[in-house]
Amino acid sequence: MKEQLEWLAQESLGAVAAAAGMAELDALRVRYLGKKGELTAILKQMGKLSAEERPAMGQLANSVRAELESAIEERRVALEEAALEARLEAETLDVTMPGKRVRGGHRHPMDIVIDELKDIFVGMGFEVDDGPEVEESVYNFDRLNTDENHPAREWTDTFYLDGESRTLLRTQTSNMEPRIMETRTLPIRAAVFGRCYRKDEVDATHSPMFHQMEGVVVDKHITFADLKGLLHNMAVQMYGPDTVTRFRPHHFPFTEPSCEMDVQCHKCGGKGCPTCKGEGWIELLGAGVTNPHVHEMSGIDTSKYSGLAWGMGLERAAMRRFKIADLRLMFENDVRFLEQF
């Protein structure tokens, strides 16, 4: 009987280890451990054994059973793992195939630049404005200290809506300077964004309609030094912490002193290259301390209050940022262009 058990153990363990699938493993379990299985059959012969032999033989039989059960369990785990592995292998996808997407729309490149600038100025405590585009020449010119013979007022330069040159399409967002100053309580921090119009024929760098940003600050004792700090801060937020700016004297009727702000060319670091047309600097905007005549005309006490103003062409900013060579693309609205942004 001992030989039978040992032989059974040897044969059954071999068979379990070789079992190729769950069905075969189950069949082996039935064949060896089932009620009519081979181990049971051997155990039925226990009755024929002597009382001395019985405990030893029982012990042997139990250990064979335990060994076999654990072998079957081990094999079952192994087979399950293999089956899972095979299934996962079979489920392999070509991950380089395109994804299924809900195709979102794209922001117009002008709006990307405009929204970014709005956020920058909102972050510095500014209100955001737009204002009328159909405007009185009083707000577009007179109250900005632009004298009545200024060339910008000519019918060759500005679109007029009546024969007396009283109403026009604003040529600059600066029209909102007097409008804001005349309607709001001081102090003022406002950034105006919107469409402007000048009588330029359409070409790669000109458009009769374009966008500008105008900044207006009025407060007790605002200085040219504050203008530098504010605009430098803006440039850093636009172009990154290493941005170098410079302020150059310039002239505008509505500011005194006036300046233009350049940023050092990011491409060449100021050495001069095609991007900056060899100058090393890229002109970004015109600015200045508000001319007291402008404040006076809008009823602001020039002895107590001073102000800052700046204006920036947004098409140029967007074109530079996205390296867009032709302004016409902005208004053509070809989706092959729009979907690049």
Next chain:
Amino acid sequence: MNLSRKWLTEFVDVGLDEVNDHDFAEAMTMSGSKVEGTHYMGEGISRVVVGRIVEMVRHHDSDHMWTCQVDVGGERLLQIVTGAQNQRVGDLVPVALDGATLPGGAEIHTTVFRGELSEGMMCSLRELGLTTHDFPYAIEDGLFVLQEDCSPGDDIVPIIGRDDHVVEFEITPNRPDCLSVIGLAREAAVTFGKPLRLHEPVVKGSGGDINELVKIDVLNPELCPRYTARMVRNIKIGPSPKWMRERIAAMGMRPINNIVDITNYVMMEYGQPMHAFDFSCVDGGHIVVRTAREGETCRTLDGNERRVTPAMLCICDEHKPVGLAGVMGGENSEITGDTKMVLFESANFNGTSIRRTAAALNMRTDASAHYEKGLDPYLTMRAVNRACELVELLGAGEVVDGIIDVFPNPPQPLVRELDVDRVNWILGTEIDGGTMRKILTDLGFKLDGNTVTVPSWRLDIDAKYTQNDFAEEVARIYGFNNIPSTMMEDSGTKSGGYTPEQAAERTLGGVCRACGYDGIITYSFYSPAGWDMIRLPENDPRRDAIRILNPLGEDTSCMRTTTLPSMLEVLARNWNYRNADVKLYEFAKVYKKRADGLADEPKVLTLGAYGEDMDFYTLKGTVEELCDALRIDGCEYVPVKDNPSYHPGRCAALYADGECLGVLGQIHPLVAKNYGVGDELYAAELDFPAMFAHRTTEVYYTPLPRFPAVMRDISVVCDDALTAGELARCIGKAGGEYLESVEVFDVYRGPGIPEGKKSVSFSLALRSGDQTLTDTHADEAVAAILGALERDYGAVIR
């Protein structure tokens, strides 16, 4: 404005050896005179030297070419073949050596001409980029035979005066005084801290009296505040000397003859335009400065007959105009080789009048460019004397004694106190008074303590808010970049930020993009033909638009009253580019005429789309998303059959609380056809202010349901003309307190349903907040709903 750096050194020691072009440009730009660029006049000329022709023989194989032996200062003679005929043995000529470059990029190499070695090229004027204006003694066709003091081997560049460097300035309109060598020299002197050397012209004279020869009357002193003139007789017209020709050429003008060159030279030097009349052509010896008479004409120096108007100021003799004041002289009094007597005009004209005249005649000249910004009236005298001094220096004639100077109202100089504290207050600096006074003095302001007399050429200095001008003068010389950068302090309590409208606009833009729509930007103006394209009726109020009186063209002449034509144009363009599946949105204004001549400018959110995945319901889905984003409650979509731009069966108006928020639908096929599009186009025009007004801002939490819903589906058969919306509204009213939602899930027409009828299926959700509903509850609600549908709409359960 071009500046010759050689000429500049006559007034201030800022030579090329001390400051190179780059540093010069940088420093001048930063002190307020913006430099656009610099260039070396000898650019492109290399390895060109003076050569002496030592021997010349006929080319052995040509009857028109010469083989010359040329001494170029080297150890041996060079053999050079030429086809020119004007040279003689012993002549000095420019020689381009092997490897030389010439203006225009030509390269010269040793070569063989019909069997003869040629080790370079002897040059003509043109090959060196010159003309007979530069060297009047030379000829155009042939070698440039030099009459300069030079020797074989000398570099040609300085000999032809091309060793100068030219700086191109962009002068701002407030500083017309810088449109001159002296004006820029003053800026350069201050910028580089060097003394400015000015020269007071000295005229010897030759007797006589101008007052006996000419009479001058200024009839329009408001247009001609000052008219100064001197006379020169026994004129000997000839070329001006080389130094003058070189300076004129460096400044970008063409040398003509000594008298004309003197007027141009003085204009460049002082910024005062001058004119020289052939006095024999001035009838009656009488100059009358007056506006033109109706119908008068003037043939100007450029040979064009100009029709002048009474708004234009002319310089006339007793009978006729002899020049357009400040713009161009008349051909009838032009300086010619026979001119014997010259009247030099040095006048001050009203800038605006000159600008308008030049613009009206489309002839902006150097003179008009100087005048139009406004000139210092005190400049005329010095300039006319300088011209006469040069006449004497050049031996071009004899200056008659005396000056005629019509200057009825000499302006008083502007005198103001310098307020050091206020200047620092404006700038945010702590610059001491001494520094400020030094800067102003260097710039030509006269200081007595802090009392400042503004120089007559600084017409830009404001009489009232002078401290701001002082601040600018001080700051630009002190250095903008030496002024600190500070962050302003806020004396108020405002925090800025977006208004609710602006925030809503941003939200809606985001929703449009989430729904797949790309942002576009179209022009605010368009052609009135657009209204016909979208089939607006003749009497539609939208045809009453604001018109631009001076548009670029008909296509951009009307401020838009509807955005639809702009959107359809862009859709059509994309369709023509064969772009598939296009969805676009634009957030922009329309311009509604107002009685006061201005406009109401409400914003419109326009959607436009076409493509395989587009149909009415896809478009409506986006509109619903937009309404959801603003939480607009109770939106209703009402069929619109009579909007001429839209498909009569596929167009809806969006209403909330009885107010129309916009229209959406398929574009009428005839409109699409007008835009050349054969496919279905879809559009929505949403009134942003109306949408914004109907938004809900208060959002409160609703507890999650604790009891399950009972779902019931019903199908009813009704007239085909009934809308699902009408039925759903009826269900909503009849459904009672447990009805939670109603959704249409099927509409069916066909077999089993009578002609003219349709079956509509609804999914109903019923729920109670405090109990689990039983079938009885649900059955009661459904029965009530079916009853109402049958009673109100004749819809019966299928």
